[in-house]
Amino acid sequence: MTAPAAATPQTAASRPLVIDALSAGYADTQVLWNVSMRIDPGEIVALIGSNGAGKSSLLGAVSGVVSTWSGSVRYGERSLTGVEPDRIVSAGVVQVPQGRRLFGSLTVEDNLRMGAYLRNDREVESDLKRMLDLLPRLRERYDYLAGRLSGGEQQQVAIARALMARPQMLLIDEMSLGLAPVLVDQLIELLAQIHQTGVSILIVEQDVQTALEVSSRAYVLETGRVTLSGPSAQLLDDPLVKKAYLGV
Numbered sequence: 001m002t003a004p005a006a007a008t009p010q011t012a013a014s015r016p017l018v019i020d021a022l023s024a025g026y027a028d029t030q031v032l033w034n035v036s037m038r039i040d041p042g043e044i045v046a047l048i049g050s051n052g053a054g055k056s057s058l059l060g061a062v063s064g065v066v067s068t069w070s071g072s073v074r075y076g077e078r079s080l081t082g083v084e085p086d087r088i089v090s091a092g093v094v095q096v097p098q099g100r101r102l103f104g105s106l107t108v109e110d111n112l113r114m115g116a117y118l119r120n121d122r123e124v125e126s127d128l129k130r131m132l133d134l135l136p137r138l139r140e141r142y143d144y145l146a147g148r149l150s151g152g153e154q155q156q157v158a159i160a161r162a163l164m165a166r167p168q169m170l171l172i173d174e175m176s177l178g179l180a181p182v183l184v185d186q187l188i189e190l191l192a193q194i195h196q197t198g199v200s201i202l203i204v205e206q207d208v209q210t211a212l213e214v215s216s217r218a219y220v221l222e223t224g225r226v227t228l229s230g231p232s233a234q235l236l237d238d239p240l241v242k243k244a245y246l247g248v
Helices: 055-063 085-090 108-114 124-134 136-140 151-163 181-196 208-214 232-236 239-246
Strands: 017-026 029-039 044-048 067-075 093-096 169-173 200-204 217-222 225-231
Touching: 017 055, 029 044, 029 055, 029 067, 029 225, 044 055, 044 208, 055 067, 055 085, 055 093, 055 169, 055 200, 085 093, 093 151, 108 124, 108 151, 124 136, 124 151, 136 151, 151 169, 151 181, 181 200, 181 208, 208 232, 208 239, 217 232, 225 232, 232 239
Parallel strands: 044 200, 044 217, 093 169, 169 200
Antiparallel strands: 017 029, 017 067, 217 225
């Protein structure tokens, strides 16, 4: 697998996603402590760490579904701190959740249309066609119930549903979870195609090898704190990363 070029596509939005000293949690349980990160326009950035490190919680805090206790999240000049999830989607920051969370009793078409529920423009139909051109397998499964699809097909639907919201910043949580390596390779190719359209990507991934190969930079999260960051190629060679996450 070849990592995407670090150059910013010409069509990329000009707004960085900046997470500054963010602490967050659930009820009275804190799970994130003073987390700071930055995803610049056109980047693919990975967030890696073990189970329970707080990776999904961080995406949830950015997406507005996990309570922020202190610190801030900004997308360009716009504050996303404490903002309702639908307004965050409208701002251009969209999440592909862990476990896909499709509407299993609805068809592939219906799931894709749900991704555009906040839009009132006339280009939804053309975007549907674009999703089917991007993912021909979904054309074959267009009238199938999403709950009856394979894991790889469901992940394609989840990504396409997010793209129907026309994100400028895509947050992807555990893309490869439960999937065979050949399917993961197909999804990596899909990410490269999405990236070339100018969409910035923050990918949370327990498969550290994959995450570091597809990204240009990465952060390591341990027990709710960022403990390491840098170019992905550099982290691949880092002795601590090799020992803790790559089994080397």
